[in-house]
Amino acid sequence: MTKTPRRPAHPLPIRIMHWIGASAVICMVLSGWAIYNASPSLPFTFPRWMILGGWLAGGIAWHISIMWVLFADGIAYLVYGFASGHFRRDLFPPSPRAVIGTMVAALTGRLGHSLGHYNAVQRLLYAGVIVLICCQVVTGFAIWKPVQLGWLTDLFGGYPVARGMHLAAMIGIVLFLIVHLTLVVIFPSTLVAMVVDTPAEPEERAP
Template sequence: MSDSQAIVLVHPVVVRVTHWINAFAMICMLMSGWAIYNASPIFPFHFPVWATVGGWLGGSIAWHFAAMWLLCANGLLYLAYGVTSGHLRRKLLPVRARDVARDAALALRFRLPHESGRYNAVQRALYLSVLLLGALLVASGLSIWKPVQLSWLTALFGGFDFARRVHFVAMVGVAGFVVVHLLLVLLVPRTLPPMFTGRTRRRAHRTDEASNRARV
């Protein structure tokens, strides 16, 4: 049977909305976090002022907490939808080391095929990693924010000073994910419009066209 092009729904509205809220909240958290870091650096460097928000320490902390609650609420919404709908299982699992190594090698040679709405092994590993990093950021951030009230959590991270380092390393991981994510969009720009519209053209089997075609 012959193949034909079909307009299919690849990103449900919940995924699109939570994606853009996450992007906004993550940028706010990174820039406000850099300003907070500059007030008491743990390494011998500062972030440029133009890359920070808040204007002063109190303002940056206010930005950071506002973005944190937004990110947590949005993340819980995404996880609830992803688990109940099967989205996380379908899109991000399974992740096998050999598949990640194979797709990473193809990506380095610019030979990795990409189709909107279908994640390769490298993407699945990256998305799962950033979810885990997000949980680590929240936990280490709470241990820094309330080191007395949550002393057990602070102790779990090896004390206040080490918890700050864990928080910083997790932040670097998230920032790295954002950079890689943006680079992939630049390399494969056709993946961006579906994150607004939810739909893309995909080669579909004729017998499956009716069930896969999205309403426009």
Template structure:
């Protein structure tokens, strides 16, 4: 068995699943997102949209002023890193080749396969249609959370953007729901990584 493997190595093309720019932007985004979510929860607590608050044990900043400082510092990292990621995703054609097409029929079939634990993931370089939908969707959510953030940060200077999201108060809710979608994504994303640990290795080493 050892000899067969050894014999195979020279012939096998070393496939890079995630190029360096994907890995670097992924981990910068991961840290920036956690800071934005933790501080965002503390900001939310100052004036809640729903009948609950986040426990201060899971928020960042200690009080509103501290949380705002974290939020308005990490926003630069999140937004600049996000722009680099989206630009490279479009320029290199990675988004098109990896995330498209998304066909409802295939999504339904893959959801069914996943739920019956029959969904194959031998080849990490290829996304199934559920992955394509979720990864494409979370990019749209990421862009929306940055835009709604700008809309509620600058409702006078960028009032056209605020109006686009239905005004200041509505934009706050949209901003919140984007956060909820990202947290939901994060839970599934991390959970699936634990089930398929080689996907975590791929995001660290590239293969």
């Protein structure tokens, strides 16, 4: 009997958009830190080796250039996610009970991982970071063009509030990246599956 080929853990479009989006987000964060250093909202600044662009003008140039890459990649991802069923299948919001159960399993060392399947906490984190990135884009436009897009800036309560929301969303994205990279270190097979065409593991092995 011929076996039915398993679906890939991550389809090619997802892998391509993941790496484009990841690179764009990192560049946006690092260039954003260069812009932040010119007018810090918190009692610290970032060292020069951690920023992209070197100074305010350079940071703005990088930020605006990469912004369009992130915007295009994000639109493509949203269209693909809805059209392919990726959002419904993989990122549908989990129940609070499922999230608590997954967290308990993680804290007690009983959390496993199956390639191609997302546990409740992963669904929550991935859906959350998509919302944060969308917030970053919209608030970014609001503080980039506060005159031309005054209606958008006013929608957020004015320039200072929009800038604060932009900074808060950036902090949330950085925290997500820390958690995400930590999980990659714990489960290195996930990195391989995001680079090469790796079959999804049986669903019954998923936690």
